[in-house]
Amino acid sequence: MDIKTLHDADIIGISTAKSAFDTLATAFGQHIESWQHDVVDRLGHSEWTGTAAGHANTRISNLGTELQSAKQELGLVSRALQDAYDGFAAAQAHLISALDDAKTHKLTVAADGGITWDKDPNSPNFAGNDAENQAQQIQSRITAALNEADHADQTISSRLGHLATNASNGTGLDSATAKADTDAANALEQVPAAGTDPNSVKAWWNGLTDEQQHRMILNHPDQIGNLDGIPAVARNDANRTNLKNLIQDRNRQLNDLGPEPKQYLGYVKGEPVTNPEYEKWKAKHDALKEKLDGFQSIQDRLDGKKDGGLGGPNSDPPLLLLGIGDQGQGRAIVSWGDPDKARNVSSLVPGLNSTMAGVGGGDAMTAKRIYDSAVSSAGKNETPSVASVFWLGYDAPQLDGDSVAAKDRAVAGGADYNKFLAGLRATHEGAPAHMTAQGHSYGSLVVGQATQHPGGLAADDIILVGSPGVGVDKASQLGVGADHVYVGAAKNDPVANAPSPGMLGGLGELIYEQINHPGKQAWFGTDPASGDFGGQRFSVADGTITDSHDDYFGKHGAGGDSLPNIGKIVSGHGNAITRQDPR
Structure with missing residues (x-):
C-alpha cells in the first residue's frame, strides 16, 4: 500500500458493492420464499406417492438446504464488505489527517513518504525549530495508516477469497460449510473466553481489521486487556481504559454507601455496644477503599506522578x-x-x-x-x-x-x-x-x-x-x-x-x-x-x-x-x- 493509492481510494465503491450484495441477498431470499410456497408446499399437499415421489422429495429438500446455504454465504460477503469499508475508511482518514497536519506544519510529504521542509529561518515557508520532531511524528502516523490499510486488505481479501472459492466450486451450498463460515464470522465479533489458548486468541486478533480491533478495545476493555494472546500494546490501551473505569466504579460504590453510621449504639455497664450497621458499612468501605487506593496508585504511576515522572506518557x-x-x-x-x-x-x-x-x-x-x-x-x-x-x-x-x-x-x-x-x-x-x-x-x-x-x-x-x-x-x-x-x-x-x-x-x-x-x-x-x-x-x-x-x-x-x-x-x-x- 502506498500513499497515493490509499489517499485516492474510492471507499464509497466498497459501500456500493455492499449495498448491491444486500439487494441480491434480499431478492434471493424472496426467491427462496417463492420456491417454498410454489413448489415445496404444493408438492407436500399433493397426493403423489411412490418411488419417484420419494426421490423427488429428497432432491427438493436438499435443494432447499442448498438455497438457504447460498443465502447465508451471500450475507457473509455483505458483512465482509462492510468490514472492508470500515477498515479502509479508518485508514484513509488517518492518512489524510496526517497529511493535513504536515501541511499545517509546512512539511512536504513525497510520494514515497519522505518528508522535507524549509530550514531557512528567514523564509516565509520556514517550518520552525521543531520541524524534525513534527516530521518524525507525522511519518510514524503515515506508516501506521498504510500498515492499517495493508492489514485490512489482507484480512478482508482472505475472507472474500474463501467465499469466492466456495461459490465457484459449490462448497458454499453445503449447510455444514455455511454454518462453519457463519460461526467464523460471528466469532470475529465476540471476544474469546478467558483461558482460551493464547495462540488461538492471537489468530482471532489477527483476523480483525485495525478498526475492528479498535472497536474491541473500546467496547470490551476489561476482556481485551486481560486476555493472553492479545499483543502488549493493545492490552495496554484496553487496560488503561479499564483502569479509569475501575477507579470511577469504586468511587461510585463508596458514594453509594452513604454516610458513616454511628459506631456505637450506647453503653451497657460502661462498655460500648457496637452498631452492627456500622460494622457492615466499615467492612464494605475498607474493602472498596483498599482496591481504590491500589488502582489509584497504578494510575499515578502511569501518569508519571511518582519517582520523578518514571512511567509517565514520555517514559523511556x-x-x-x-x-x-x-x-x-x-x-x-x-x-x-x-x-x-x-x-x-x-x-x-x-x-x-x-x-x-x-x-x-x-x-x-x-x-x-x-x-x-x-x-x-x-x-x-x-x-x-x-x-x-x-x-x-x-x-x-x-x-x-x-x-x-x-x-x-x-x-x-x-x-x-x-x-x-x-x-x-x-x-x-x-x-x-x-x-x-x-x-x-x-x-x-x-x-x-x-x-x-x-x-x-x-x-x-x-x-x-x-x-x-x-x-x-x-x-x-x-x-x-x-x-x-x-x-x-x-x-x-x-x-x-x-x-x-x-x-x-x-x-x-x-x-x-x-x-x-x-x-x-x-x-x-x-x-x-x-x-x-x-x-x-x-x-x-x-x-x-x-x-x-x-x-x-x-x-x-x-x-x-x-x-x-x-x-x-x-x-x-x-x-x-x-x-x-x-x-
Whole structure:
C-alpha cells in the first residue's frame, strides 16, 4: 500500500458493492420464499406417492438446504464488505489527517513518504525549530495508516477469497460449510473466553481489521486487556481504559454507601455496644477503599506522578499495563518495555504481602531495576533489548493468616502465570525472545507450579530468590534444564532459611518442623539453594535478618552481586554470573 493509492481510494465503491450484495441477498431470499410456497408446499399437499415421489422429495429438500446455504454465504460477503469499508475508511482518514497536519506544519510529504521542509529561518515557508520532531511524528502516523490499510486488505481479501472459492466450486451450498463460515464470522465479533489458548486468541486478533480491533478495545476493555494472546500494546490501551473505569466504579460504590453510621449504639455497664450497621458499612468501605487506593496508585504511576515522572506518557522505556482487574485481592501486571518486541523478556512473580498498591509504588521500581541491570549487562556488540514485567496475577499471601503455608494460591497462580507466558510467546514479533521466569519468596513456588503444566513453562531460564521451595525436589524437574535454573539465597534471609520460632506467626507446626528437621528440606520441597536441588547458585550479599529477603533486587542497595547477576541472566548471559557454592 502506498500513499497515493490509499489517499485516492474510492471507499464509497466498497459501500456500493455492499449495498448491491444486500439487494441480491434480499431478492434471493424472496426467491427462496417463492420456491417454498410454489413448489415445496404444493408438492407436500399433493397426493403423489411412490418411488419417484420419494426421490423427488429428497432432491427438493436438499435443494432447499442448498438455497438457504447460498443465502447465508451471500450475507457473509455483505458483512465482509462492510468490514472492508470500515477498515479502509479508518485508514484513509488517518492518512489524510496526517497529511493535513504536515501541511499545517509546512512539511512536504513525497510520494514515497519522505518528508522535507524549509530550514531557512528567514523564509516565509520556514517550518520552525521543531520541524524534525513534527516530521518524525507525522511519518510514524503515515506508516501506521498504510500498515492499517495493508492489514485490512489482507484480512478482508482472505475472507472474500474463501467465499469466492466456495461459490465457484459449490462448497458454499453445503449447510455444514455455511454454518462453519457463519460461526467464523460471528466469532470475529465476540471476544474469546478467558483461558482460551493464547495462540488461538492471537489468530482471532489477527483476523480483525485495525478498526475492528479498535472497536474491541473500546467496547470490551476489561476482556481485551486481560486476555493472553492479545499483543502488549493493545492490552495496554484496553487496560488503561479499564483502569479509569475501575477507579470511577469504586468511587461510585463508596458514594453509594452513604454516610458513616454511628459506631456505637450506647453503653451497657460502661462498655460500648457496637452498631452492627456500622460494622457492615466499615467492612464494605475498607474493602472498596483498599482496591481504590491500589488502582489509584497504578494510575499515578502511569501518569508519571511518582519517582520523578518514571512511567509517565514520555517514559523511556514505556511502561505498559498488561493486566488490571478486581478479582480477589486485585490483579495488576506492568512491563517496562514492550515484551512483543524485546529480545530479552523477564517476568517477575512477587510473594508474601504483595498488593496492587505496591505494584504502583516500589514493585514497579523493582521491575525497572531489573530492566536497567539487564540493559547494562548486554554484551559490547549487542544493542540492549529488554522488557521487564512485574506480574501480580494472583492473590499473594498476606500476613493476616496462614495462606503462606499452603500451596493453593501458588497452584491457581501458577496456572495463570503459565498462560501469561504462553501469551507472550504467541504475540512476540520476529525470532522468539529469550524469556526468563523469576519468582521471589512465595512467588518462586508460583513459578514452580507453573512449570508443571502440560507443555511446561514458556521460559528459557528460571530465577528463584528468597525461595521457601518450589514444589519439586530437583532443578531438572522445572523443564528448562538444571543448568538454566538460577538460585539466590541470602545467608540471613529468614524465608530462604529455617525461620526462628514465631517469625511468621500462625505457622507454628511448619516452623517447628523446619527447626527440628532442617536438613535440606524447604517449606515446599528441597531447598533450592542446596546442592541436592542441583540449580546454579549465584552470589548475593548476606544481608541482615530484617532486610535481606527484600534486597535481591537492590531495594536497599545492599544486595551485593544479586541484581547484577540477575541482569546477566535476563540479558542471556547467565554463564557470566558470579557464582556461590550451594549449601
